[in-house]
Every structure is written in C-alpha cells, then in structure tokens.
Amino acid sequence: MMMLLSRMWENEGKGNMDDRAPIPIPVIRRLSHYLQHVRVQIELGREWISSLELAEALEVTSSTVRQDLSWLDISGTAKRGYKTVDLEASILQLIGKDRASNIVIVGAGNLGRALSQHEEFSRQGFVIIGLFDSSNRVIGKKVGKLVVQSVDDLPQVVQEKNIEIGVISVPAKAAQAVADQLVSAGVQGLLNMSCAHVRAPNGVSVVEARMFSSLSLLSYAIKARKAHGSEKGR
Amino acid sequence: MMMLLSRMWENEGKGNMDDRAPIPIPVIRRLSHYLQHVRVQIELGREWISSLELAEALEVTSSTVRQDLSWLDISGTAKRGYKTVDLEASILQLIGKDRASNIVIVGAGNLGRALSQHEEFSRQGFVIIGLFDSSNRVIGKKVGKLVVQSVDDLPQVVQEKNIEIGVISVPAKAAQAVADQLVSAGVQGLLNMSCAHVRAPNGVSVVEARMFSSLSLLSYAIKARKAHGSEKGR
DNA sequence: TAGATTGTTAATCGATTAACAATC
DNA sequence: TAGATTGTTAATCGATTAACAATC
Numbered sequence: 304m305m306m307l308l309s310r311m312w313e314n315e316g317k318g319n320m321d322d323r324a325p326i327p328i329p330v331i332r333r334l335s336h337y338l339q340h341v342r343v344q345i346e347l348g349r350e351w352i353s354s355l356e357l358a359e360a361l362e363v364t365s366s367t368v369r370q371d372l373s374w375l376d377i378s379g380t381a382k383r384g385y386k387t388v389d390l391e392a393s394i395l396q397l398i399g400k401d402r403a404s405n406i407v408i409v410g411a412g413n414l415g416r417a418l419s420q421h422e423e424f425s426r427q428g429f430v431i432i433g434l435f436d437s438s439n440r441v442i443g444k445k446v447g448k449l450v451v452q453s454v455d456d457l458p459q460v461v462q463e464k465n466i467e468i469g470v471i472s473v474p475a476k477a478a479q480a481v482a483d484q485l486v487s488a489g490v491q492g493l494l495n496m497s498c499a500h501v502r503a504p505n506g507v508s509v510v511e512a513r514m515f516s517s518l519s520l521l522s523y524a525i526k527a528r529k530a531h532g533s534e535k536g537r
Numbered sequence: 538m539m540m541l542l543s544r545m546w547e548n549e550g551k552g553n554m555d556d557r558a559p560i561p562i563p564v565i566r567r568l569s570h571y572l573q574h575v576r577v578q579i580e581l582g583r584e585w586i587s588s589l590e591l592a593e594a595l596e597v598t599s600s601t602v603r604q605d606l607s608w609l610d611i612s613g614t615a616k617r618g619y620k621t622v623d624l625e626a627s628i629l630q631l632i633g634k635d636r637a638s639n640i641v642i643v644g645a646g647n648l649g650r651a652l653s654q655h656e657e658f659s660r661q662g663f664v665i666i667g668l669f670d671s672s673n674r675v676i677g678k679k680v681g682k683l684v685v686q687s688v689d690d691l692p693q694v695v696q697e698k699n700i701e702i703g704v705i706s707v708p709a710k711a712a713q714a715v716a717d718q719l720v721s722a723g724v725q726g727l728l729n730m731s732c733a734h735v736r737a738p739n740g741v742s743v744v745e746a747r748m749f750s751s752l753s754l755l756s757y758a759i760k761a762r763k764a765h766g767s768e769k770g771r
Numbered sequence: 772t773a774g775a776t777t778g779t780t781a782a783t784c785g786a787t788t789a790a791c792a793a794t795c
Numbered sequence: 796t797a798g799a800t801t802g803t804t805a806a807t808c809g810a811t812t813a814a815c816a817a818t819c
Contacts, residue, residue, distance in 0.1 A: 399760030526633030
C-alpha cells in the first residue's frame with residue numbers, strides 16, 4: 304500500500320548496528336490494534352494471550368499475528384501464548400509511544416474543534432498542544448481548554464513546544480497550503496484529514512486519513528452487492 | 538489489505554452476465570481520489586487529463602493509474618488522455634455515487650456532532666439523515682439542523698429513510714454493541730470511527746477509519762527516522 | 772511526420788497464508 | 796505423556812511496476 308522506506312537493509316558483512324529492515328506499514332497498523340486489544344485484556348486481568356485470540360479479535364489469521372509479533376523482541380511460550388504486559392510494553396516501545404507525542408491541529412472548523420476535544424488522543428498518548436486557524440472569526444475563541452491561535456504563530460509554537468505531528472483539518476482547497484506551513488514550522492509528520500492529497504518533502508511523513516474514500520468503499524460494496532447478490536462485503 | 542470478496546469470477550463457459558471480477562479495494566480507493574482531482578480540474582475548465590497528471594497529483598505511477606482506469610468503461614485518447622467529464626461520470630457510476638447515499642451517525646459526542654455538521658459529506662454525495670445517542674443527557678438536543686434521537690429509534694428510521702450506512706462514533710467499549718444495533722436495524726455498511734475492531738455478519742460491509750493507527754504510523758516513522766537518519770517517511 | 776500517451780501483457784515485488792518442527 | 800502453541804521457512808497470492816506495440 305505504501306512503503307516506509309529506509310534504505311538500509313543490506314547489512315553487508317558488518318551485521319551490527321540496529322539497522323533492521325524497515326517494518327512494513329500493514330504490520331505497524333496491526334501492531335497498534337493488537338495493542339488496543341491487549342490493553343483491554345490487561346484491564347480484565349488476563350496474563351497471557353495467544354496468537355489465535357488476537358487473530359480472532361482482529362479477524363486476521365494467527366499466522367499473520369505470529370509473523371507480526373516476530374518483529375518485536377519478545378517471545379511467546381508454547382501452550383500459553385504471550386505475556387500481556389510484555390506484549391504491551393514491547394509494542395509501545397517499538398511504535399515510539401513509550402513517550403507522549405505532541406501534536407497541533409490546524410483548522411478550527413467543526414472537525415478540528417471536535418478532534419481537539421476528543422479524549423481518545425490523550426488515552427492514546429498524544430497531547431494536543433494547540434489549535435490553529437487562519438480566520439479572525441475564530442482566532443482567540445476558546446475551545447475546551449485551548450484558545451484558537453493564528454497559523455502565523457505555528458513556527459514559534461512548534462519550536463517551543465516540541466511538536467512532532469500536525470493534523471490537517473481544513474477544507475481540501477486549503478490542505479496543501481496548511482501542509483506547507485506545518486512543514487516549514489518544523490513538524491515531522493502530518494495527518495491529513497482532508498479529501499485532498501497532500502505532499503511533503505522527504506523527511507516528513509504523511510498519512511492520509513481518507514475518511515471519504517472509506518465511505519466510497521462502502522458505497523461500492525453496497526452497490527456491488529445489490530447488483531449481484533454476492534456473499535460478503537468488507 | 539482487505540478483500541472485497543464476491544465469489545463469482547470463474548466465468549466458466551457462459552461468459553455472459555455482468556459478473557466481472559471484483560475490483561480490488563486499493564483500486565476503489567484510488568478511483569475516489571482521482572475523482573476528487575478530476576472535479577477540481579473540471580472546475581478549472583480542463584477538458585482532458587492524462588494518466589501522468591493524475592499520477593503526479595496522487596503520487597502514484599502512471600502505470601498504476603492506467604491499470605486502475607482500465608476497470609472503467611471509458612477509454613482514453615492517445616496524446617490527450619481522458620475526457621475529464623467522462624472520467625468523473627464513469628467513476629461516480631462505478632462507485633455508486635451517482636445517487637446520494639443516506640447515512641446515520643451513532644454517538645453524539647464531540648466527534649459525532651462534528652461529523653454531523655461536516656459539509657464535506659453532502660459535497661461527497663452522502664446525506665446525514667440522523668444523529669443518535671443512548672444517553673438521555675443528549676437525546677433531544679439540537680445539533681445543527683438535526684435533533685439527537687434515541688438509538689431505540691434506529692430500526693424505524695433506518696427502514697423508513699432507507700439508510701444504507703451507519704457511522705460509529707462512540708468510545709471503543711461501546712463500538713461493537715452499536716455495530717450490532719445498526720446491523721439489526723438494517724444498514725448495509727458500517728464506517729467505524731472508534732479504535733475497536735468491529736465485526737459484522739456477511740452481507741454487511743465494515744470499513745475501519747483507523748485514525749489512531751494512522752497516528753501510530755506517524756509516531757513510528759518519526760521514531761525510526763530519529764533512530765537512524767533514513768531518507769524518506771511516508 | 773514525430774512524439775506523446777494509451778491499453779495491456781509480463782515481470783517484479785511484497786504481503787499473507789500454509790505447514791510443520793520445536794517446545795512447553 | 797499428549798496436545799497446544801510458538802517461531803520460522805516456503806508457497807501462494809495479489810498488487811504494483813515495467814515495457815512496449817498501437818494509436819492519435
């Protein structure tokens with residue numbers, strides 16, 4: 304689907320340094336889902352979890368789960384599975400969620416305001432440091448605990464508060480311009496919630512949320528099912 | 538990444554009926570992005586667009602674009618490319634966006650309320666018919682032009698208003714229960730905005746928005762880049 | 772005409788799944 | 796011990812890319 308790239312997987316001769324092959328994107332995504340599930344199990348007091356259980360929870364094969372977990376530096380125990388707490392720690396560490404990540408949201412429309420108040424961010428280890436907009440109609444307004452700031456202040460805030468990720472929640476037409484502003488302010492990753500594709504220079508990661516292409520997927524699946532009664536949609 | 542499934546691609550002997558192979562999910566997703574781009578070009582008065590231009594806009598190869606467009610029943614013209622209006626019409630028709638799709642949102646928290654007022658839905662051909670919640674604290678409240686309804690009314694509304702898609706915007710713990718309610722109310726597709734994985738019976742499509750696994754992806758890319766200055770993150 | 776661009780086939784690449792020996 | 800489950804290698808499957816003849 305996409306590649307993480309890191310041109311360092313030759314490993315010729317030396318065979319030292321922590322230069323493993325880059326982990327495929329689908330693997331990272333699944334790992335973060337395993338994490339989600341494992342945490343629930345920990346809360347429930349479960350000490351062990353098997354690849355089969357994780358597989359069933361996420362609707363993937365247990366083979367996929369074991370392949371994925373082999374990227375981690377933990378090992379399971381035959382007959383039991385994996386220690387839940389170890390699994391959690393290991394995934395957190397791998398993904399880089401062992402420390403909180405500071406983010407800003409640009410675009411204080413309905414979506415941006417909602418995101419800035421979404422409790423799930425902090426639960427997932429992301430701290431929303433600022434909410435920005437370019438319109439004087441909203442700059443200065445209070446949204447939850449934040450006050451909408453001018454995008455002109457982005458560079459300063461990104462530097463001072465050590466912001467790693469910028470979330471783009473503006474209309475498609477403004478998305479690329481905002482991306483550029485975030486990049487020049489110094490963020491290292493962009494989460495694009497708009498419909499437009501945004502580009503960023505090498506060294507800045509972009510992930511497109513693609514909410515509306517997901518809806519299109521549903522439209523298509525439903526239409527296809529209607530056209531010729533197939534047996535499963537996903 | 539996932540499969541659309543429709544066990545009908547044998548095509549033995551007969552070779553008639555409109556039973557083509559199911560279109561791969563990545564293709565549908567890209568088609569909806571091409572659509573996005575083409576519409577902008579139409580607004581700008583462009584009459585033709587080439588596979589190369591689409592490729593550059595979306596950062597894919599032109600080979601991929603041509604492969605994707607070969608699923609459509611249009612054909613391009615050497616030296617010119619594809620007629621923008623034909624391309625738009627053809628994608629709309631294929632995806633099933635030639636007619637509006639009625640949706641409901643369940644969960645009237647910050648996110649659900651924001652989504653219900655997000656203008657992009659109607660621009661993309663989705664009509665939000667209702668906003669539902671299970672808490673008496675919000676049922677009856679006005680959110681934009683909608684009034685929050687009780688989830689108990691879901692079956693009736695889904696039937697009467699011909700709702701195809703349900704959007705799940707409740708906390709992870711409630712997600713599966715809401716999915717079940719939507720399914721039994723009769724929707725045919727679910728867009729899950731929560732962190733939990735939800736299941737649905739055959740015949741009901743599920744797409745997971747995975748906003749937080751996208752953020753995890755960024756965390757990982759940033760962490761990986763820091764660890765060993767690689768050259769590109771995506 | 773010469774050059775650009777399509778449409779399509781074949782090659783490559785990567786991700787998922789199957790299978791099974793090792794192990795608790 | 797017998798049975799379940801891991802870890803890993805090899806096979807399969809599918810998606811992307813390369814390449815190029817056909818065409819405008």
